[in-house]
Amino acid sequence: EAGVAQSPRYKIIEKRQSVAFWCNPISGHATLYWYQQILGQGPKLLIQFQNNGVVDDSQLPKDRFSAERLKGVDSTLKIQPAKLEDSAVYLCASSPGSLVGEQFFGPGTRLTVL
Amino acid sequence: GENVEQHPSTLSVQEGDSAVIKCTYSDSASNYFPWYKQELGKRPQLIIDIRSNVGEKKDQRIAVTLNKTAKHFSLHITETQPEDSAVYFCAASREGGNKLTFGTGTQLKVEL
Numbered sequence: 001e002a003g004v005a006q007s008p009r010y011k012i013i014e015k016r017q018s019v020a021f022w023c024n025p026i027s028g029h030a031t032l033y034w035y036q037q038i039l040g041q042g043p044k045l046l047i048q049f050q051n052n053g054v055v056d057d058s059q060l061p062k063d064r065f066s067a068e069r070l071k072g073v074d075s076t077l078k079i080q081p082a083k084l085e086d087s088a089v090y091l092c093a094s095s096p097g098s099l100v101g102e103q104f105f106g107p108g109t110r111l112t113v114l
Numbered sequence: 115g116e117n118v119e120q121h122p123s124t125l126s127v128q129e130g131d132s133a134v135i136k137c138t139y140s141d142s143a144s145n146y147f148p149w150y151k152q153e154l155g156k157r158p159q160l161i162i163d164i165r166s167n168v169g170e171k172k173d174q175r176i177a178v179t180l181n182k183t184a185k186h187f188s189l190h191i192t193e194t195q196p197e198d199s200a201v202y203f204c205a206a207s208r209e210g211g212n213k214l215t216f217g218t219g220t221q222l223k224v225e226l
Contacts, residue, residue: 031212033214040218040219041218041219042118042120042203042205042217042218042219043158043203043214043216044216045213045214045215048211048212048213055211055213056211056213091157091158095212097212098211099209099212100145100146100165100207100208100212101146101163101212102148102160102163103160103212103214105157105159106157107156107157108157
């Protein structure tokens with residue numbers, strides 16, 4: 001089966017600019033996650049969707065980050081405006097449901113904010 | 115919320131030796147503990163997981179042990195090979211959302 005797809009793979013922007021990331025989960029997976037992985041650290045959950053509803057966004061900096069999952073399939077994560085500390089790899093993952101179990105990760109988008 | 119601590123941050127072993135990575139968690143309601151391997155520039159991939167109703171699980175050269183009372187779990191890799199070199203992350207989750215809290219990672223280097 002096809003894995004989780006993400007684009008772009010790399011993005012370089014100036015601070016205060018905007019950026020958007022796209023994720024296409026594994027077909028049929030109801031749950032989608034966005035993680036931020038800063039260099040040298042473990043992934044940190046930003047937001048979790050169950051179908052097209054938000055399950056957890058407690059760690060999402062809502063003043064600058066937003067995410068949506070239209071029609072319960074693809075998702076986009078946006079940062080506006082970007083800060084230097086947003087430089088990280090943004091990982092998308094999906095799982096069949098919300099019960100505990102394996103999450104399948106995409107290749108990630110490496111964001112550099114100058 | 116959940117807090118997961120992981121040690122050591124770096125681990126260097128000779129090929130053929132064993133490697134052990136340890137994690138502790140804070141939320142006694144956590145009941146799912148996966149281990150992910152992340153090679154440089156690649157995505158994290160699940161290598162083994164354990165649920166709270168089991169004390170130990172083994173898959174070929176990899177094993178995980180869980181001590182619920184002490185709230186810690188460990189990854190054991192035997193007969194290490196150069197391809198085991200990677201960053202390993204432990205994580206914890208509880209029923210009701212599959213929200214994973216990751217440890218800070220262990221850079222494992224297997225030397226020839």
